[in-house]
Amino acid sequence: MRKALKQLKYFSSTMDSYFPIISTIIKNRRNIKPVMMNGKRIPDEHVNSLLELADWAPTHGYTEPWRFTVYANPAEFCHQHAELYKQNTAPNDFVEGIYGNLYNQGNEASHVILVNMKRGNLPKIPAIEEIEATSCAIQNILLGATALGIASYWGTGGMIQKQAMKDFLQLGEDDHIAGVIYLGYADEHPAGNRTVPLEEKIRWIK
Protein backbone atom coordinates (compact mmCIF):
# COMPACT_ATOMS: atom_id res chain seq x y z
CA MET A 1 0.00 0.00 0.00
CA ARG A 2 2.79 2.37 1.03
CA LYS A 3 4.62 1.49 -2.21
CA ALA A 4 1.48 2.12 -4.28
CA LEU A 5 0.99 5.53 -2.69
CA LYS A 6 4.59 6.43 -3.31
CA GLN A 7 4.20 5.49 -6.98
CA LEU A 8 1.05 7.56 -7.24
CA LYS A 9 2.89 10.58 -5.85
CA TYR A 10 5.66 10.00 -8.38
CA PHE A 11 3.21 9.88 -11.25
CA SER A 12 1.24 12.94 -10.19
CA SER A 13 4.42 14.98 -9.87
CA THR A 14 5.71 13.95 -13.30
CA MET A 15 2.41 14.03 -15.17
CA ASP A 16 3.15 17.33 -16.90
CA SER A 17 6.33 15.98 -18.41
CA TYR A 18 4.68 12.80 -19.75
CA PHE A 19 1.75 14.56 -21.39
CA PRO A 20 3.55 15.98 -24.44
CA ILE A 21 5.08 12.57 -25.09
CA ILE A 22 1.87 10.61 -24.97
CA SER A 23 0.07 13.36 -26.87
CA THR A 24 2.61 13.15 -29.69
CA ILE A 25 2.34 9.37 -29.80
CA ILE A 26 -1.46 9.37 -29.83
CA LYS A 27 -1.73 12.04 -32.51
CA ASN A 28 0.90 10.45 -34.74
CA ARG A 29 -0.45 6.90 -34.65
CA ARG A 30 -1.72 6.16 -38.15
CA ASN A 31 -3.33 3.15 -39.74
CA ILE A 32 -0.65 2.25 -42.26
CA LYS A 33 -1.60 -0.28 -44.91
CA PRO A 34 0.67 -3.35 -45.00
CA VAL A 35 1.57 -2.62 -48.65
CA MET A 36 3.21 0.59 -47.40
CA MET A 37 5.57 -1.45 -45.20
CA ASN A 38 9.12 -2.06 -46.34
CA GLY A 39 9.84 -5.67 -45.39
CA LYS A 40 12.18 -4.87 -42.48
CA ARG A 41 11.85 -7.28 -39.57
CA ILE A 42 10.79 -6.22 -36.09
CA PRO A 43 12.66 -8.06 -33.31
CA ASP A 44 10.30 -10.55 -31.65
CA GLU A 45 11.15 -8.95 -28.27
CA HIS A 46 9.60 -5.69 -29.43
CA VAL A 47 6.43 -7.51 -30.40
CA ASN A 48 6.40 -9.13 -26.96
CA SER A 49 6.79 -5.70 -25.37
CA LEU A 50 3.72 -4.51 -27.29
CA LEU A 51 1.73 -7.52 -26.10
CA GLU A 52 2.77 -6.67 -22.56
CA LEU A 53 1.30 -3.18 -23.05
CA ALA A 54 -1.87 -4.77 -24.40
CA ASP A 55 -2.22 -6.73 -21.19
CA TRP A 56 -2.49 -3.46 -19.23
CA ALA A 57 -5.75 -2.46 -20.92
CA PRO A 58 -8.70 -1.63 -18.67
CA THR A 59 -10.74 -4.70 -17.78
CA HIS A 60 -14.15 -4.78 -16.11
CA GLY A 61 -14.24 -7.54 -13.52
CA TYR A 62 -10.69 -8.58 -14.42
CA THR A 63 -11.99 -10.77 -17.22
CA GLU A 64 -8.91 -9.74 -19.29
CA PRO A 65 -10.64 -11.04 -22.42
CA TRP A 66 -7.94 -10.18 -25.00
CA ARG A 67 -6.24 -13.09 -26.77
CA PHE A 68 -3.52 -12.93 -29.43
CA THR A 69 -2.40 -15.26 -32.18
CA VAL A 70 0.96 -13.99 -33.33
CA TYR A 71 2.46 -14.87 -36.70
CA ALA A 72 6.18 -14.14 -36.97
CA ASN A 73 5.82 -15.10 -40.65
CA PRO A 74 2.95 -13.00 -42.11
CA ALA A 75 2.82 -15.11 -45.29
CA GLU A 76 1.68 -18.11 -43.27
CA PHE A 77 -1.37 -16.21 -42.10
CA CYS A 78 -2.05 -14.46 -45.42
CA HIS A 79 -2.04 -17.68 -47.44
CA GLN A 80 -4.42 -19.21 -44.93
CA HIS A 81 -6.61 -16.09 -45.09
CA ALA A 82 -6.79 -16.33 -48.89
CA GLU A 83 -7.61 -20.05 -48.71
CA LEU A 84 -10.42 -19.38 -46.24
CA TYR A 85 -11.80 -16.84 -48.71
CA LYS A 86 -11.65 -19.40 -51.54
CA GLN A 87 -13.17 -22.23 -49.52
CA ASN A 88 -16.04 -20.11 -48.23
CA THR A 89 -17.01 -18.22 -51.37
CA ALA A 90 -19.41 -19.58 -53.96
CA PRO A 91 -17.62 -20.08 -57.32
CA ASN A 92 -19.77 -17.38 -58.97
CA ASP A 93 -18.83 -14.83 -56.29
CA PHE A 94 -15.15 -15.70 -56.16
CA VAL A 95 -12.87 -12.87 -57.32
CA GLU A 96 -9.31 -13.86 -58.21
CA GLY A 97 -8.11 -10.31 -57.41
CA ILE A 98 -9.45 -10.49 -53.85
CA TYR A 99 -7.76 -13.86 -53.38
CA GLY A 100 -4.50 -12.38 -54.63
CA ASN A 101 -4.77 -9.31 -52.41
CA LEU A 102 -5.36 -11.43 -49.32
CA TYR A 103 -2.59 -13.85 -50.31
CA ASN A 104 -0.06 -11.04 -50.76
CA GLN A 105 -1.32 -8.63 -48.10
CA GLY A 106 1.51 -9.30 -45.67
CA ASN A 107 4.39 -9.50 -48.13
CA GLU A 108 6.04 -6.39 -46.73
CA ALA A 109 4.91 -6.76 -43.11
CA SER A 110 6.95 -8.20 -40.27
CA HIS A 111 4.36 -9.69 -37.92
CA VAL A 112 0.64 -10.33 -37.90
CA ILE A 113 -1.43 -10.46 -34.73
CA LEU A 114 -4.98 -11.73 -34.72
CA VAL A 115 -6.83 -10.32 -31.74
CA ASN A 116 -9.91 -11.90 -30.30
CA MET A 117 -12.15 -11.37 -27.34
CA LYS A 118 -12.56 -14.52 -25.32
CA ARG A 119 -15.93 -14.37 -23.63
CA GLY A 120 -15.57 -14.91 -19.91
CA ASN A 121 -18.01 -16.57 -17.57
CA LEU A 122 -18.99 -13.53 -15.50
CA PRO A 123 -22.56 -12.94 -16.69
CA LYS A 124 -22.69 -9.49 -15.03
CA ILE A 125 -20.07 -8.28 -17.54
CA PRO A 126 -21.86 -7.75 -20.87
CA ALA A 127 -20.12 -9.07 -23.99
CA ILE A 128 -19.86 -5.54 -25.40
CA GLU A 129 -17.66 -4.57 -22.45
CA GLU A 130 -15.33 -7.44 -23.19
CA ILE A 131 -15.12 -6.27 -26.80
CA GLU A 132 -14.43 -2.73 -25.56
CA ALA A 133 -11.66 -3.97 -23.29
CA THR A 134 -10.14 -5.92 -26.19
CA SER A 135 -10.24 -2.78 -28.35
CA CYS A 136 -8.35 -0.94 -25.60
CA ALA A 137 -5.74 -3.70 -25.69
CA ILE A 138 -5.41 -3.17 -29.44
CA GLN A 139 -4.98 0.57 -28.98
CA ASN A 140 -2.21 -0.08 -26.46
CA ILE A 141 -0.40 -2.14 -29.11
CA LEU A 142 -0.85 0.55 -31.75
CA LEU A 143 0.39 3.32 -29.48
CA GLY A 144 3.34 1.28 -28.25
CA ALA A 145 4.21 0.51 -31.86
CA THR A 146 4.10 4.19 -32.75
CA ALA A 147 6.44 4.93 -29.85
CA LEU A 148 8.87 2.32 -31.21
CA GLY A 149 8.70 3.69 -34.76
CA ILE A 150 6.75 0.64 -35.89
CA ALA A 151 4.00 1.03 -38.47
CA SER A 152 0.71 -0.64 -37.61
CA TYR A 153 -2.53 -1.49 -39.34
CA TRP A 154 -5.84 -2.58 -37.76
CA GLY A 155 -8.05 -4.39 -40.24
CA THR A 156 -11.35 -6.23 -40.16
CA GLY A 157 -11.75 -6.89 -43.88
CA GLY A 158 -11.65 -10.09 -45.89
CA MET A 159 -12.53 -13.13 -43.78
CA ILE A 160 -11.33 -11.62 -40.49
CA GLN A 161 -14.75 -11.34 -38.88
CA LYS A 162 -16.35 -14.28 -40.66
CA GLN A 163 -17.40 -17.53 -39.02
CA ALA A 164 -14.77 -19.41 -41.06
CA MET A 165 -12.00 -17.42 -39.34
CA LYS A 166 -13.56 -18.10 -35.93
CA ASP A 167 -13.59 -21.80 -36.75
CA PHE A 168 -9.99 -21.63 -37.96
CA LEU A 169 -8.97 -20.02 -34.66
CA GLN A 170 -11.13 -22.54 -32.78
CA LEU A 171 -13.06 -19.78 -31.03
CA GLY A 172 -16.24 -20.27 -29.05
CA GLU A 173 -19.63 -19.07 -30.25
CA ASP A 174 -19.59 -16.03 -27.96
CA ASP A 175 -15.99 -15.05 -28.71
CA HIS A 176 -15.36 -12.21 -31.13
CA ILE A 177 -12.54 -11.39 -33.51
CA ALA A 178 -11.66 -7.73 -32.93
CA GLY A 179 -9.34 -7.54 -35.90
CA VAL A 180 -5.99 -8.30 -37.36
CA ILE A 181 -2.97 -6.13 -36.72
CA TYR A 182 -0.17 -5.94 -39.27
CA LEU A 183 3.13 -4.63 -37.92
CA GLY A 184 6.20 -3.57 -39.85
CA TYR A 185 8.29 -0.57 -40.75
CA ALA A 186 7.31 2.05 -43.30
CA ASP A 187 9.37 4.66 -45.11
CA GLU A 188 6.47 7.09 -45.33
CA HIS A 189 4.07 8.24 -42.67
CA PRO A 190 0.61 9.34 -43.88
CA ALA A 191 -0.91 12.52 -42.49
CA GLY A 192 -3.83 12.16 -40.11
CA ASN A 193 -7.32 13.38 -40.86
CA ARG A 194 -10.49 13.91 -38.86
CA THR A 195 -13.68 14.92 -40.63
CA VAL A 196 -16.06 15.85 -37.81
CA PRO A 197 -14.96 18.87 -35.74
CA LEU A 198 -14.16 17.90 -32.16
CA GLU A 199 -16.62 20.48 -30.81
CA GLU A 200 -19.45 18.54 -32.46
CA LYS A 201 -18.50 15.45 -30.49
CA ILE A 202 -18.45 17.11 -27.09
CA ARG A 203 -21.17 18.42 -24.83
CA TRP A 204 -19.76 20.17 -21.79
CA ILE A 205 -22.04 20.49 -18.77
CA LYS A 206 -20.82 23.16 -16.31
Ligand SMILES: Cc1cc2nc3c(=O)[nH]c(=O)nc-3n(C[C@H](O)[C@H](O)[C@H](O)COP(=O)(O)O)c2cc1C
Ligand atom coordinates in the same frame (compact mmCIF):
# COMPACT_ATOMS: atom_id res chain seq x y z
C1 LIG B 1 -12.79 -1.53 -35.43
C2 LIG B 1 -11.95 -0.99 -36.56
C3 LIG B 1 -11.86 -1.71 -37.73
C4 LIG B 1 -11.07 -1.24 -38.79
N1 LIG B 1 -11.00 -1.97 -39.94
C5 LIG B 1 -10.28 -1.48 -40.99
C6 LIG B 1 -10.21 -2.21 -42.21
O1 LIG B 1 -10.76 -3.29 -42.36
N2 LIG B 1 -9.48 -1.68 -43.21
C7 LIG B 1 -8.83 -0.48 -43.08
O2 LIG B 1 -8.20 -0.03 -44.05
N3 LIG B 1 -8.86 0.22 -41.92
C8 LIG B 1 -9.57 -0.26 -40.88
N4 LIG B 1 -9.60 0.43 -39.70
C9 LIG B 1 -8.75 1.62 -39.53
C10 LIG B 1 -9.42 2.87 -40.00
O3 LIG B 1 -9.58 2.85 -41.39
C11 LIG B 1 -8.55 4.07 -39.58
O4 LIG B 1 -8.47 4.10 -38.19
C12 LIG B 1 -9.15 5.37 -40.10
O5 LIG B 1 -8.96 5.46 -41.49
C13 LIG B 1 -8.51 6.59 -39.48
O6 LIG B 1 -7.14 6.63 -39.74
P1 LIG B 1 -6.06 6.71 -38.56
O7 LIG B 1 -6.30 5.50 -37.70
O8 LIG B 1 -4.75 6.69 -39.26
O9 LIG B 1 -6.30 8.00 -37.83
C14 LIG B 1 -10.38 -0.01 -38.64
C15 LIG B 1 -10.47 0.70 -37.44
C16 LIG B 1 -11.26 0.22 -36.41
C17 LIG B 1 -11.36 1.02 -35.13
